[in-house]
Amino acid sequence: MNGRFGALNGVNASVHSATDRAFHDVVSIIRAKRDGHALSDAQIDWVIAGFTRGEVADEQMAALAMAVVWRGMTRAETDRWTAAMIASGSRMDFTDLPRPTVDKHSTGGVGDKITLPLAPLVAACGAAVPQLSGRGLGHTGGTLDKLESIPGWRADLEPARMREILADPAIGAVVCAAGADLAPADKRLYALRDVTGTVESIPLIASSIMSKKIAEGTGALVLDVKVGSGAFMKERAHADELATAMVEIGTDAGLRTVALVTAMDTPLGRTAGNALEVAESVEVLAGGGPADVVELTLALAREMLLAAGIDGIDPADRLADGTAMDRWRAMIAAQGGDPDAALPRARHTEVIRAPEAGVLTRMDAMAVGLTAWHLGAGRAKQGDPVSAGAGVEMHVKPGDSVGVGDALFTLHFDDERQDEEGRFNRAGRELAGAWEIGADAPQAVPLILDRIGD
Numbered sequence: 001m002n003g004r005f006g007a008l009n010g011v012n013a014s015v016h017s018a019t020d021r022a023f024h025d026v027v028s029i030i031r032a033k034r035d036g037h038a039l040s041d042a043q044i045d046w047v048i049a050g051f052t053r054g055e056v057a058d059e060q061m062a063a064l065a066m067a068v069v070w071r072g073m074t075r076a077e078t079d080r081w082t083a084a085m086i087a088s089g090s091r092m093d094f095t096d097l098p099r100p101t102v103d104k105h106s107t108g109g110v111g112d113k114i115t116l117p118l119a120p121l122v123a124a125c126g127a128a129v130p131q132l133s134g135r136g137l138g139h140t141g142g143t144l145d146k147l148e149s150i151p152g153w154r155a156d157l158e159p160a161r162m163r164e165i166l167a168d169p170a171i172g173a174v175v176c177a178a179g180a181d182l183a184p185a186d187k188r189l190y191a192l193r194d195v196t197g198t199v200e201s202i203p204l205i206a207s208s209i210m211s212k213k214i215a216e217g218t219g220a221l222v223l224d225v226k227v228g229s230g231a232f233m234k235e236r237a238h239a240d241e242l243a244t245a246m247v248e249i250g251t252d253a254g255l256r257t258v259a260l261v262t263a264m265d266t267p268l269g270r271t272a273g274n275a276l277e278v279a280e281s282v283e284v285l286a287g288g289g290p291a292d293v294v295e296l297t298l299a300l301a302r303e304m305l306l307a308a309g310i311d312g313i314d315p316a317d318r319l320a321d322g323t324a325m326d327r328w329r330a331m332i333a334a335q336g337g338d339p340d341a342a343l344p345r346a347r348h349t350e351v352i353r354a355p356e357a358g359v360l361t362r363m364d365a366m367a368v369g370l371t372a373w374h375l376g377a378g379r380a381k382q383g384d385p386v387s388a389g390a391g392v393e394m395h396v397k398p399g400d401s402v403g404v405g406d407a408l409f410t411l412h413f414d415d416e417r418q419d420e421e422g423r424f425n426r427a428g429r430e431l432a433g434a435w436e437i438g439a440d441a442p443q444a445v446p447l448i449l450d451r452i453g454d
């Protein structure tokens, strides 16, 4: 069956078409994929290089991407596609650092601030964490947007400064923006896929993410593949397939790669919004914070240490003894931020209260993410400004008891408009369908659903 998420759907891996003889002809390459053939290494290298140089037109690349959406790619094709995208730019190399490097990538979810406590925590355990990160679009926030709410903090770093911070035994963790030369073919292709309905393909998503992570130069990688209403992948089978595809690409490229598949039907933690999430991350680093954020931070930290070959250290000890907090402060200061500065606060807050008593049975991650977005925490298109203080505070989570009039949510926003199109009213309409109060507690769902990789 052909389908939007098929990794191998319809591909006849054993049949190389006549295009092997004419791999410089982009129309033949498109036809070959359209007809279900596997592309050769030379065809893939040629088409990605040509697209990067502007010699393969956007409409041709879009047609090829659509053919991949329907026909899929084999593991060998996906590996080569990834390698060609890495080769389109420069690849960082940290093998001369005195400590092993390891990074984490999340496919994105609502309230997912895990990178903030995780990077300094893993650095405090002896690894170097080079993380090139992105800004948010739509209902999920971007790590850089969150960190940019800290006064003075800068996302742009020269590669030499990044290396210095990673080598510094008192810091060892960097979260910064990817330079223009990191997998430029992916940058162009992802923007094209975004406007041509060709994002939804496991091999294209997997190669897009992994090309950037491999080019970043990390020695090991832990993936957090989210599944549920607030995630990119809504269904478990698709999340497992994506996790497997990314682990295969990493492994085939010589990168120690493991994936956790984690639940994203309910937001992570108790905040969604930039400065609100920074404050919650600092709570975790101080030894407190919401149980789900602590659980996932520690689980990912343990996987990262394992992947980096560091044993005998329990990251929970580094949270408890304050060394992770020290690394956080040093990491923020190294990028110009003031870890002691007050975080920005939105100009207005409104509290949403429970109309009845009972148990919170549901809180939908997607609706909460969209609520934070309406309030100003996210952007509708690249380059839009975001509000540092805007977002949603969740006072209860599924399974918690509530009484009549108890606070469920506090909405934070800057907008003065009171009419129907004002941010608060738009957010209120979104949030109305996000939660339910019932008589019985919902069945507890595990946060970590699976682990994929050796």
Ligand code: URA
Pocket (backbone or CB within 6 Å): 190, 199, 204, 205, 206, 208, 209
């Ligand atoms: N994130 C990426 O970086 N690439 C994709 O294709 C999808 C999500």
